[in-house]
Amino acid sequence: MTENILEVNHLEINFHTYAGDVKAIRDVSFHLAKGETLAIVGESGSGKSVTTKSLMGLLANNAEVMGGEILYHGEDLLKKSEKQMEGIRGKDIATIFQDPMTSLDPTMRIGRQIAEPLMKHKHFKKEKAMAQALEILKLVGITDAERRFKDYPHQFSGGQRQRIVIAISLVCYPEILIADEPTTALDVTIQAQILELMKELQSKIETSIIFITHDLGVVAGMADRVAVMYAGRIIEYGTVDEVFYNPQHPYTWGLLNSMPTLDSEHLYAIPGTPPDLLDPPKGDAFAARNDYAMKIDTEQQPPFFDVSPTHAAATWLLHPDAPKVTPPVEIQRRYKIFSEQQETKIKANQNLAEG
Structure with missing residues (x-):
C-alpha cells in the first residue's frame, strides 16, 4: 500500500473582512501519496x-x-x-509560484538565488552550494x-x-512540491515544455x-489523481482517467466542456458566477448554475457518493432515487480530441529535445 505523506482533514479557513467573515475553505479533505501528482x-x-498556502503556513494576516x-x-x-x-518551507515542502518575475529578486544574480536554500536549510558552505x-x-x-x-x-x-524558479524550488530535493499555476504566464509551447520538465524532474528526485x-x-x-474544487469545497475526486472519462459532478462537466480544442467552433463558458462566500448557500453551492439541479440541491449540502474505491463526487444526482442524467456527449468528444493533441505535443517536444 502506498504511503500517504500528507493528509488534510476537514480544513476550514475564514478571512476576516470589514463586510464579515468570508468562508474561503469549507471542510476540505484530501491526501497525497509518496511520488504521486495530485x-x-x-x-x-x-x-x-x-x-x-495553508500547507506552507503562508496565509494572509x-x-x-x-x-x-x-x-x-x-x-x-x-x-x-x-x-x-x-x-520546513523550501526544504521539505517547496512552492513554484505563478509569476516567475515576481518570484525572483531582480537585484541578485540567479546563481546566488538558487544556492541560498542550500546555505539556509542544509548549511552548505558557499562554494559547495554554488x-x-x-x-x-x-x-532544468x-x-x-x-x-x-x-x-x-x-x-x-x-x-x-520559470525554469530558474523550478531550480530554486527543487535544489533541496523537497518531498512535496506545490506548483501554483506555474505555466499560466507562459505561451502554449513553453507551457508544454515546462510541464514535461516537471514530470522528468519528478522521476529523478522522487518528489510528490x-x-x-x-x-x-x-x-x-x-496528474495521477484530480480533486475538483468549487466555492471552497472539493466536490469530486478520482484518478485522472476517472475524472476525465467518467465525470459525475455537473461542475466537472462544465469544466471539461470549456476546454478549447483545435476544431472548437465556439468557446463554452459555465453560465452564472460562483456564490458569495460571506453567506454560502445552504445546499449545493453549484445549484444556481446547474441545469440538472433538483429541489434538494437548494436545501441540503450533498454528501460524497462513491463511484469506485478511488472516485467520489458530492452531487445529489448520484443518490439512488435521483433521475438518471448522463454528461453531454460533447465532453467525451472534446476529451478525445484534446488527448490526441496533448500526445502530439509531447512527442514533438521529445523529438525537439533529442534532435
Missing part, C-alpha cells in the same frame, strides 16, 4: 491557492484556520511555530549554464525564468507534486 482544479476563487488538521508524516503543521515552519546550484541549473535545461549563472533575472526570457490550475486540460497528461 491536481487541484477549479475556477479562480474556488479556494485552490488558499488551501496550498486576516485569515484564520477555524478547524481541521494538516498532517505531514503524522505531525500537524497547523500546530507548528513560525520558526519550525521556516525549517556548485550544486550550477548542477540544478543545468538539470538552461543552456550555457556556466556563463548564465552570474546573470540577473531580467536577462532571461519568461520560460527561462500538488499541481494547482484552473485548466483541466493542463493536467490531462500530468
Whole structure:
C-alpha cells in the first residue's frame, strides 16, 4: 500500500473582512501519496491557492484556520511555530509560484538565488552550494549554464525564468512540491515544455507534486489523481482517467466542456458566477448554475457518493432515487480530441529535445 505523506482533514479557513467573515475553505479533505501528482482544479476563487498556502503556513494576516488538521508524516503543521515552519518551507515542502518575475529578486544574480536554500536549510558552505546550484541549473535545461549563472533575472526570457524558479524550488530535493499555476504566464509551447520538465524532474528526485490550475486540460497528461474544487469545497475526486472519462459532478462537466480544442467552433463558458462566500448557500453551492439541479440541491449540502474505491463526487444526482442524467456527449468528444493533441505535443517536444 502506498504511503500517504500528507493528509488534510476537514480544513476550514475564514478571512476576516470589514463586510464579515468570508468562508474561503469549507471542510476540505484530501491526501497525497509518496511520488504521486495530485491536481487541484477549479475556477479562480474556488479556494485552490488558499488551501496550498495553508500547507506552507503562508496565509494572509486576516485569515484564520477555524478547524481541521494538516498532517505531514503524522505531525500537524497547523500546530507548528513560525520558526519550525521556516525549517520546513523550501526544504521539505517547496512552492513554484505563478509569476516567475515576481518570484525572483531582480537585484541578485540567479546563481546566488538558487544556492541560498542550500546555505539556509542544509548549511552548505558557499562554494559547495554554488556548485550544486550550477548542477540544478543545468538539470532544468538552461543552456550555457556556466556563463548564465552570474546573470540577473531580467536577462532571461519568461520560460527561462520559470525554469530558474523550478531550480530554486527543487535544489533541496523537497518531498512535496506545490506548483501554483506555474505555466499560466507562459505561451502554449513553453507551457508544454515546462510541464514535461516537471514530470522528468519528478522521476529523478522522487518528489510528490500538488499541481494547482484552473485548466483541466493542463493536467490531462500530468496528474495521477484530480480533486475538483468549487466555492471552497472539493466536490469530486478520482484518478485522472476517472475524472476525465467518467465525470459525475455537473461542475466537472462544465469544466471539461470549456476546454478549447483545435476544431472548437465556439468557446463554452459555465453560465452564472460562483456564490458569495460571506453567506454560502445552504445546499449545493453549484445549484444556481446547474441545469440538472433538483429541489434538494437548494436545501441540503450533498454528501460524497462513491463511484469506485478511488472516485467520489458530492452531487445529489448520484443518490439512488435521483433521475438518471448522463454528461453531454460533447465532453467525451472534446476529451478525445484534446488527448490526441496533448500526445502530439509531447512527442514533438521529445523529438525537439533529442534532435
